[in-house]
Amino acid sequence: MARNLYFVGTAGSGKSTMVYAFQQWLNAQGLDCVTANLDPGAEAIRYAPDLDVRDYVRLDEIMQEQDLGPNGAQVAAADMIAMNAQELAEVLETFETNYILIDTPGQIELFTFRASGGVLIDAFGREDSALIYLSDPALVKVPSGFVSSVLLSATVQFRHGVPFLNVLSKADILAEEDLERVVKWSLDPFALYEALFTDGTTPKTLLDVEFLKSMETIGVYRRIFPVSSDLPFGFEELYSQVQHTFEGGEDLQKD
Ligand SMILES: Nc1nc2c(ncn2[C@@H]2O[C@H](COP(=O)(O)OP(=O)(O)OP(=O)(O)O)[C@@H](O)[C@H]2O)c(=O)[nH]1
Ligand SMILES: [Mg+2]
Numbered sequence: 001m002a003r004n005l006y007f008v009g010t011a012g013s014g015k016s017t018m019v020y021a022f023q024q025w026l027n028a029q030g031l032d033c034v035t036a037n038l039d040p041g042a043e044a045i046r047y048a049p050d051l052d053v054r055d056y057v058r059l060d061e062i063m064q065e066q067d068l069g070p071n072g073a074q075v076a077a078a079d080m081i082a083m084n085a086q087e088l089a090e091v092l093e094t095f096e097t098n099y100i101l102i103d104t105p106g107q108i109e110l111f112t113f114r115a116s117g118g119v120l121i122d123a124f125g126r127e128d129s130a131l132i133y134l135s136d137p138a139l140v141k142v143p144s145g146f147v148s149s150v151l152l153s154a155t156v157q158f159r160h161g162v163p164f165l166n167v168l169s170k171a172d173i174l175a176e177e178d179l180e181r182v183v184k185w186s187l188d189p190f191a192l193y194e195a196l197f198t199d200g201t202t203p204k205t206l207l208d209v210e211f212l213k214s215m216e217t218i219g220v221y222r223r224i225f226p227v228s229s230d231l232p233f234g235f236e237e238l239y240s241q242v243q244h245t246f247e248g249g250e251d252l253q254k255d
Helices: 015-028 059-066 070-083 085-093 108-112 115-124 143-160 176-187 189-199 209-218 235-248
Strands: 003-009 033-037 099-103 129-135 164-168 224-226
Touching: 003 015, 003 108, 003 115, 003 235, 015 033, 015 099, 015 129, 015 235, 033 085, 059 070, 070 085, 070 108, 070 115, 085 115, 108 115, 108 143, 115 143, 129 143, 129 235, 143 164, 143 176, 143 189, 143 209, 164 176, 164 235, 176 189, 176 224, 189 209, 224 235
Parallel strands: 003 099, 003 129, 033 099, 129 164, 164 224
Antiparallel strands: none
16 A cells, blocks of 8 residues: 655745655665645646646636636635545556655645645545644745744644654755754744743744643644755654654654
8 A cells, every 4th residue: 555645835835846756765775655635726846746636626727717816726626636636546546656755735834724735645545644844944944934834733633633743844055053943943942942042033922931842742843854855854763753653653753
């Protein structure tokens, strides 16, 4: 049974590039995988998707036919894709492979807040699924952004309820010391609390280390694994975390 890896993250966080780069990396290790594009609005993608939702639903056509703007059309498209979930699942079942790398729509709310995300996860096999959440360096390099990203990832975890990995995307654009700081924040809520305090932009009422610790307790505050699709680096660690996730269950992912 193939394992489904969903690449999820805010717009432009590097999902499509990571699907491409991770496929290259897996193939270079002699490991087989297929790719699936669930973004009907994708324009140029570097990998050649083995399953492409654009063959079923076209964003430009929906915009024209239903007289919608790009966001309204994305919402309509998400619902239409859900109607095709069974057919898409049957296509995926024809591949004999170990991993299916699944690229999700640009805006995270489409996959997270519309019903279609869960419908697709169910159709493709929920028990064989994991989410790879991409944190964007532009957001997480400052402490307030880091907390926002944790909260957003918690939203995704609550919504989908499948095993979860936290990746720092585009890690090559951060200076070494910034990278180390972000990783440290992901390991130590006290370090993050201190940084929030020093930064001074967070309202006092929100500065509460117990709040950060409680996110750690319930398991939504996770270690972040830096990955660069450009250089590339971090894929070996990502792959080993993916294996832990499936072999060791949820607990192994916590730090
Ligand atoms: N430096 C650097 N840039 C990257 C990396 N990965 C992606 N990018 C750049 O980030 C931008 C967005 O990348 P995409 O892969 O399209 O991101 P996405 O999340 O699929 O974007 P949408 O689907 O449009 O939301 C592009 O300009 C990429 O070249 C990386 O590892 N390093
Ligand atoms: Mg994309």
